[in-house]
Amino acid sequence: MKLICIIIVVFVLVIIVCSLILNRIMFQTVKTVNQQNCHEQYADKNSRISFKSGKNLLNGYIYGAENKAGIVIISHGMGVTSDYYIPEVLWLVEHGYMVMAFDNTAYRDNQGRFCGISQAVYDLRAAIRYAEQYGLPITLFGHSMGGYAV
Numbered sequence: 298m299k300l301i302c303i304i305i306v307v308f309v310l311v312i313i314v315c316s317l318i319l320n321r322i323m324f325q326t327v328k329t330v331n332q333q334n335c336h337e338q339y340a341d342k343n344s345r346i347s348f349k350s351g352k353n354l355l356n357g358y359i360y361g362a363e364n365k366a367g368i369v370i371i372s373h374g375m376g377v378t379s380d381y382y383i384p385e386v387l388w389l390v391e392h393g394y395m396v397m398a399f400d401n402t403a404y405r406d407n408q409g410r411f412c413g414i415s416q417a418v419y420d421l422r423a424a425i426r427y428a429e430q431y432g433l434p435i436t437l438f439g440h441s442m443g444g445y446a447v
Contacts, residue, residue, distance in 0.1 A: 334405070335380035336398070342390070350402060350423035353409035357399025357424070361390035367434040368395040372421045374441025375414070378405050385438070394436075397428050401442075417446035 336343060336358045343358040357379065369389050373379050379398035386396045401420045403411040421437070428435055439447030 335383055339383065339387075342387075346397070346399075346427070348399075348423055348427040350420045351409075353402045353407065355399055355402065355407050355420060355423065356405070357397055360386050360396040360398070361393075362395060364390060364393050364395045365433065366393035366395075367436055368397060368428050368431055369436045369438050370421070370424050370428055371396065371398045372417060372424070372437065372439040372443030372446045373398075373401065373404075374443050376441075382438075382440070395431065395433060397424060399424055414442050414445050417442050421446040 336345075339360070343360045344362060346357050346359055347354055348357070349355070371379060371382050371386065373381060378400050382398060386398055389396050399420070400407050401411065402409040402416050421439075421443070425435060425437075437447040439445070
């Protein structure tokens with residue numbers, strides 16, 4: 298009976314350690330993906346913005362600032378940054394929407410430590426608060442981790 302208890306305890310500890318290792322691997326931040334910031338290629342079509350999410354300063358871009366159909370906030374997926382969606386951004390701007398594309402905590406050059414996909418929810422809430430200043434209807438666009446946040 299004592300041996301069975303020891304085996305169960307060891308098994309549970311192995312599961313916990315493996316879970317922690319997997320969590321660390323899955324939720325490491327993305328600093329190297331898209332090292333070249335593609336938003337810079339469209340500097341004539343956007344303006345850089347910054348806003349706080351908790352203690353962290355997040356960076357993003359506003360496209361189509363003159364558009365009034367509404368504002369679309371893009372919440373990016375895990376493993377990519379906001380410039381991954383530039384084709385969609387340009388299409389939305391062409392169709393009358395203002396678009397806000399931002400990078401989550403610890404992504405690209407943003408501050409902080411990424412603490413799993415719940416961090417995307419906090420960051421999206423902060424982005425919504427920032428976007429409310431424009432007084433336009435807000436539409437959320439999320440992919441992968443960003444879809445979870447939406």
